[in-house]
Amino acid sequence: MDQKTLEEKTIICRCSDVTLKEVRDLIREGYTEPDEIKRILRTGMGPCQGRTCGPLILREVAIMTGRTIDEIVPFTYRPPSKGIKMGAIAKGGELNDK
Amino acid sequence: MINKANVVIVGGGISGVSIAYNLAKKGMKDIVVIEKKYLASGATGRCGAGVRAQWGTEMNCRIAHESIKFYEKANENLNYERDIDFKQGGYLILATTKKEKEQFEKNLKLQNRLGIPSKMISSEEAKKIVPYLNTEDVVVATYCPIDGHINPFKATDAYALAAEKLGVKIYKYTEVLDIVIEDGEIKKVVTDKGDIETDIIVNAAGGYAKQIAEMVGVDLPVFSERHQILVTEPVEEMLGPMVMSFSKNLYCQQTPEGSFIMGRSGENEPTDMRITSSWDFLDKMAKTITHTLPPISELTVIRQWAGLYNITPDRQPIYGETKDVKGFFLAVGFSGRGFMVAPMTGLLIAEQIMGEENSIDISSLSLERFEKGELVFEPSVV
Ligand SMILES: Cc1cc2nc3c(=O)[nH]c(=O)nc-3n(C[C@H](O)[C@H](O)[C@H](O)COP(=O)(O)OP(=O)(O)OC[C@H]3O[C@@H](n4cnc5c(N)ncnc54)[C@H](O)[C@@H]3O)c2cc1C
Numbered sequence: 001m002d003q004k005t006l007e008e009k010t011i012i013c014r015c016s017d018v019t020l021k022e023v024r025d026l027i028r029e030g031y032t033e034p035d036e037i038k039r040i041l042r043t044g045m046g047p048c049q050g051r052t053c054g055p056l057i058l059r060e061v062a063i064m065t066g067r068t069i070d071e072i073v074p075f076t077y078r079p080p081s082k083g084i085k086m087g088a089i090a091k092g093g094e095l096n097d098k
Numbered sequence: 099m100i101n102k103a104n105v106v107i108v109g110g111g112i113s114g115v116s117i118a119y120n121l122a123k124k125g126m127k128d129i130v131v132i133e134k135k136y137l138a139s140g141a142t143g144r145c146g147a148g149v150r151a152q153w154g155t156e157m158n159c160r161i162a163h164e165s166i167k168f169y170e171k172a173n174e175n176l177n178y179e180r181d182i183d184f185k186q187g188g189y190l191i192l193a194t195t196k197k198e199k200e201q202f203e204k205n206l207k208l209q210n211r212l213g214i215p216s217k218m219i220s221s222e223e224a225k226k227i228v229p230y231l232n233t234e235d236v237v238v239a240t241y242c243p244i245d246g247h248i249n250p251f252k253a254t255d256a257y258a259l260a261a262e263k264l265g266v267k268i269y270k271y272t273e274v275l276d277i278v279i280e281d282g283e284i285k286k287v288v289t290d291k292g293d294i295e296t297d298i299i300v301n302a303a304g305g306y307a308k309q310i311a312e313m314v315g316v317d318l319p320v321f322s323e324r325h326q327i328l329v330t331e332p333v334e335e336m337l338g339p340m341v342m343s344f345s346k347n348l349y350c351q352q353t354p355e356g357s358f359i360m361g362r363s364g365e366n367e368p369t370d371m372r373i374t375s376s377w378d379f380l381d382k383m384a385k386t387i388t389h390t391l392p393p394i395s396e397l398t399v400i401r402q403w404a405g406l407y408n409i410t411p412d413r414q415p416i417y418g419e420t421k422d423v424k425g426f427f428l429a430v431g432f433s434g435r436g437f438m439v440a441p442m443t444g445l446l447i448a449e450q451i452m453g454e455e456n457s458i459d460i461s462s463l464s465l466e467r468f469e470k471g472e473l474v475f476e477p478s479v480v
Contacts, residue, residue: 040255
């Protein structure tokens with residue numbers, strides 16, 4: 001597989017179906033922060049909340065902008081730490097893991 | 099960074115980029131937007147981005163209606179290659195009391211006179227729009243098909259890209275630290291990346307509007323209050339309109355990609371710039387929404403977040419140049435609706451800076467109204 005096909009076929013974010021090519025294109029256009037990429041491509045907005053794509057995007061940004069990972073601000077984590085059904089919360093905070 | 103500009107706009111939210119775009123379109127050169135983080139990192143990127151023409155005063159109806167007309171064509175107007183995702187499924191506003199119904203009747207008369215296609219509908223008719231709506235406490239509803247909601251990041255992106263094409267310089271990750279004035283006139287903006295000489299500054303700093311105004315010694319009667327919001331996992335299309343109710347204290351939409359986004363106002367929200375999330379919000383939101391839209395019980399909430407409402411005493415924005423500091427323009431205090439009026443915010447402030455007559459009279463929204471005690475009364479605020 002050539003580089004281009006590889007970029008097009010590699011899925012970075014499974015929740016929002018985003019490819020490596022889309023992420024790299026956006027970084028090239030100047031959206032060089034994970035938070036900026038997220039707001040255009042929805043990477044990290046799906047059910048897994050960036051648990052898979054977060055580290056991958058950090059690495060891409062680091063490579064393409066020549067920064068180290070710890071110089072880049074990752075996605076913010078927000079509650080709930082695990083998805084909960086609205087009905088369960090309404091009934092009084094029962095967890096839906098039964 | 100350049101060291102001289104004609105206009106410096108503080109804040110890269112929807113207001114700032116809309117003002118920049120409109121100014122550039124009118125031919126103003128050397129415009130700079132300064133944003134301390136990324137674009138839409140303030141209230142804009144945290145908001146519900148609902149847009150409605152259903153207001154209760156002529157001025158607000160016209161500002162909101164004209165803004166909707168712009169958003170309808172924003173992809174073309176701004177030559178945007180992505181899509182601002184305007185889902186124009188209407189706003190369904192639920193009244194639960196007779197008093198609310200009477201107010202809505204008055205509002206509708208005004209809206210219809212101004213060409214806004216809103217109408218009153220019975221709870222049975224509301225059920226035709228949202229079949230699973232629990233109407234047990236609904237007296238009546240209003241529906242306006244041109245209302246809806248938008249993707250706020252992409253709307254900001256669209257304006258920013260269009261502004262940059264017209265020559266506007268946007269400095270992200272740059273913070274305004276101070277403003278230097280001499281004899282009541284603006285001299286320069288001090289940022290953490292250098293100084294920019296200018297005569298004109300626009301304060302479009304959202305939740306930080308008060309702090310920016312303090313830099314020139316102007317005291318704004320505003321405060322910033324946390325407002326919370328949440329999103330569920332995406333599901334198949336099952337809700338067309340934005341469902342909202344003042345008396346039930348809720349709004350709820352389904353975005354084009356399938357997630358439900360909803361919010362409500364809290365009773366004791368902090369006003370110290372905090373944008374953390376609380377369990378109390380999640381709990382009350384879940385109880386309110388599952389009562390009104392029962393199938394939402396089955397949806398999984400995946401994230402909650404918060405942003406700031408910049409609130410004025412009459413919950414109306416403050417627009418225009420300050421009397422005390424020449425060249426200092428305000429586009430602040432949107433009190434929870436700055437997104438839906440942003441196209442007109444941009445146009446109206448640009449007109450004022452260019453010395454043109456405003457296309458909608460907004461003189462009643464000047465800062466001086468508070469000194470004079472001439473507050474604006476708008477019955478349709480959340
Ligand atoms: C939960 C929630 C829901 C909402 N729902 C709606 C809705 O449905 N419809 C609607 O119309 N409105 C809604 N609003 C209100 C709306 O979000 C705001 O009124 C609007 O986004 C304001 O835009 P703005 O550009 O004026 O401010 P902001 O988007 O806050 O932008 C101001 C920018 O200024 C920057 N800044 C601040 N200080 C400095 C500094 N010193 N130097 C450089 N930059 C600085 C900030 O980083 C920020 O990005 C909602 C708000 C919240 C919080």
